[in-house]
Amino acid sequence: MRFEREVVLKTGERCLLRSARAADAAEVLDSFIKVHGETDYLLSYPDENTHTVEGEEKFLAAAEESDRNAFIIAVIDGRVAGDAGIDPVGNREKNRHRADFGISVLKEHWGKGIGRALTEACIECARRAGYSQLELEVVSGNTPAISLYRSFGFTEYGRNPRGFRSRYSGWQELVLMRLELDRTSL
Numbered sequence: 001m002r003f004e005r006e007v008v009l010k011t012g013e014r015c016l017l018r019s020a021r022a023a024d025a026a027e028v029l030d031s032f033i034k035v036h037g038e039t040d041y042l043l044s045y046p047d048e049n050t051h052t053v054e055g056e057e058k059f060l061a062a063a064e065e066s067d068r069n070a071f072i073i074a075v076i077d078g079r080v081a082g083d084a085g086i087d088p089v090g091n092r093e094k095n096r097h098r099a100d101f102g103i104s105v106l107k108e109h110w111g112k113g114i115g116r117a118l119t120e121a122c123i124e125c126a127r128r129a130g131y132s133q134l135e136l137e138v139v140s141g142n143t144p145a146i147s148l149y150r151s152f153g154f155t156e157y158g159r160n161p162r163g164f165r166s167r168y169s170g171w172q173e174l175v176l177m178r179l180e181l182d183r184t185s186l
Contacts, residue, residue, distance in 0.1 A: 001063070001070040001125050009076075009112040016075040017121050019064045020083065024073060025056035031080045031106060038107040040166050041139045070125040074105070074114045081109040084118035086126050089135065099131040115148055123152065123179065132182040139164060140173040154179045 004018040020028055029051055037046040063071040063085065071085040082105035089098035101122055105114045126134045138145050140159070154177040163174025 001066055001068075001129060003070060003072050003121055003125055005121065007113075007117045009114065009117070011112050013076055013112065015081065015112075015114060015117060017072055017117055018075065020060045020071045020073045021064060022057040022061040024080070025053050025060055027080050028060065028073065028083065029053055029056045031083065032104075035082075035104045035106050039104075040168055040172075041142045041145070042104060043164075045167065068099075068129050070122060070129070072118060072121050072125070074109075074118055076109065081106055082114045082118060084122050086122050086129070086131070086134065088131075097130075097132045099126050099129065099134050101126070101134050101136045115145070116151075119148060119152055123181070127181050132180065134179045134181055136177050137163065137174045138177065140175050146175060146177075149177050149179075152179060 002019045004016070007015050007017060009015050032051065033046045033049055036042050036044055036049070060071060063069045068088050069086065072083065073080050074082040082103070084101070084103035086099045086101050089095050089100055103115060103118050103122070105118070123134060136149065136154070137160075138149065140146075156175055156177050158176040160174040160176065162171050164172035166172050
């Protein structure tokens with residue numbers, strides 16, 4: 001799905017939110033590896049990465065052309081500062097109304113409002129794609145993220161006390177959250 005918008009961050013910096021393209025693959029992959037080493041709240045560790053630039057090119061090209069997927073990057077001064085995306089939970093009649101949402105921001109850009117801007121962009125894309133529910137999982141200790149999601153109307157619908165097993169802190173509880181897109185407005 002194609003998306004583009006410029007926003008002004010809390011810092012006064014201009015940030016371009018746009019669909020990632022195949023040409024962005026190497027930088028997106030570098031950002032992915034870096035951000036997965038900066039926090040223990042994401043699904044994997046940098047040494048578990050199996051993505052290649054070629055695979056990322058195909059993924060990004062497909063997402064840009066899709067009417068049900070979106071992959072948006074936040075660009076500051078020509079560099080990727082974060083990314084977010086939506087993917088269908090499934091394509092069957094019973095679950096095609098649902099989409100998964102994921103987001104990450106490089107640590108040097110935390111607190112600037114990039115997460116808020118990316119979340120808003122993904123909600124807009126999910127509505128455009130015709131989804132009626134957006135879903136996510138977040139580590140319960142990631143209180144800034146939970147607060148952000150709640151500010152958009154996401155509500156908790158469950159918890160998984162052994163959702164992640166961290167190398168550093170042991171079991172991490174996951175909070176399952178959802179946003180009913182057909183009942184909320186931005």
